Amino acid sequence: MEPVPGRRWQKVLYERQPFPDNYVDQRFLEELRKNVHARRYRYGAVVFQSGAVVQQLCSVCVFVVTWWYMDAGMLSPQGLFGAALVSSLLGYILFDTVDGGAGRRESRRTRWADLKSTLVFAAFTYGFSPVLKTLTESISTDTIYAMSALMLLGHLIFFDYGANAAIVSSTLSLNMAIFASVCLASRLPRSLHAFVMVTFAMQIFALWPMLQKKLKAQTPRCYVGVTVLFALVALAGLATVSSVGAVLFASLLLAISCLCPYCLIRLQLLKDNIHGPWDEAEIKEDLSRFLM
Numbered sequence: 001m002e003p004v005p006g007r008r009w010q011k012v013l014y015e016r017q018p019f020p021d022n023y024v025d026q027r028f029l030e031e032l033r034k035n036v037h038a039r040r041y042r043y044g045a046v047v048f049q050s051g052a053v054v055q056q057l058c059s060v061c062v063f064v065v066t067w068w069y070m071d072a073g074m075l076s077p078q079g080l081f082g083a084a085l086v087s088s089l090l091g092y093i094l095f096d097t098v099d100g101g102a103g104r105r106e107s108r109r110t111r112w113a114d115l116k117s118t119l120v121f122a123a124f125t126y127g128f129s130p131v132l133k134t135l136t137e138s139i140s141t142d143t144i145y146a147m148s149a150l151m152l153l154g155h156l157i158f159f160d161y162g163a164n165a166a167i168v169s170s171t172l173s174l175n176m177a178i179f180a181s182v183c184l185a186s187r188l189p190r191s192l193h194a195f196v197m198v199t200f201a202m203q204i205f206a207l208w209p210m211l212q213k214k215l216k217a218q219t220p221r222c223y224v225g226v227t228v229l230f231a232l233v234a235l236a237g238l239a240t241v242s243s244v245g246a247v248l249f250a251s252l253l254l255a256i257s258c259l260c261p262y263c264l265i266r267l268q269l270l271k272d273n274i275h276g277p278w279d280e281a282e283i284k285e286d287l288s289r290f291l292m
Contacts, residue, residue: 033275041268046261048220051227052161054257055212058234059204060152061249065237066200067184070193077196084200091211098218122199129195136186144183151180155205177205 009017009025069075092114096104136144158173181201185194215223231253239246 029276031276035271035273036275038268038271038273041261041265043261043265046264047257048224049162050257050261051216051224052212054231054253055227056156056159056161056209057249057253057256058230059208060156061234061238062230063181063201063204064152065234065241067188067197068241070188070197073189077190077192080200081196084196084203088203088207091207095211095214098214103214121202125198126195129191129198132182132185132194132198133188133191134186136183141187144187148180148183151176151183155180159209174206177201181205 009019009023066075066080070077070080155173155177158167158169158176160168160170160173178198178201181198182194185197185201188194188197212223212226215226235246235250235253238249
């Protein structure tokens with residue numbers, strides 16, 4: 001059907017017009033807008049945000065290397081427990097010092113409550129360490145290693161890196177990491193090894209990210225320094241186990257922290273989202289009063 005000469009098309013539905021349903025005039029594209037809601041990223045900001053991914057990869061690396069040393073008999077459980085205890089005390093003091101105790105005052109949680117929670121967890125884990133040691137005796141070692149690798153991978157996938165996405169689940173991520181630590185701890189020589197390994201896993205997968213988030217929010221420069229130092233420690237530990245693995249892991253960290261942000265910035269230039277009169281209508285008025 002051709003448009004009727006002398007009759008101007010109107011974008012309305014309540015009038016009968018001598019035009020086909022799919023007819024549009026030349027004014028249709030005048031309201032075209034491109035990349036209305038597109039975010040413009042800066043390379044430095046993206047590199048800074050990638051530090052959360054780097055830190056979590058390094059946490060997994062440090063945990064696995066520590067387990068390897070204990071399994072090989074090159075690290076005693078007493079030494080690891082002492083080092084973890086000292087680092088936990090330093091981290092606890094730093095956690096309160098960074099914001100001047102404002103977070104503690106808002107949560108109204110006392111140090112005595114923190115101490116009781118720590119003692120209960122330590123006593124509970126130590127009491128069940130013989131069970132943890134013999135929990136997977138009927139499962140082959142290869143299966144244990146495969147399950148642990150899968151759980152650690154799931155921990156990295158579901159970890160809360162600060163993105164508002166449906167896949168994010170801090171609880172699931174932590175549970176998968178603890179499950180992996182229990183599986184690996186069951187292959188250590190004694191129940192004391194299992195107790196120390198699970199305690200160390202709770203420290204590096206639960207407490208360490210909390211401190212990093214506080215540093216990231218309060219002191220960004222300190223956060224960058226700690227991230228770089230932690231990455232160097234992880235690489236140094238991995239290099240003592242496998243030089244090839246250390247090179248590959250360093251390449252992965254560089255790709256995530258430097259190459260991937262660069263690719264994101266370059267791809268942003270190719271972004272071409274179009275908006276116009278064909279978009280669905282959005283009701284911006286507050287309609288909550290009609291629900292009363």
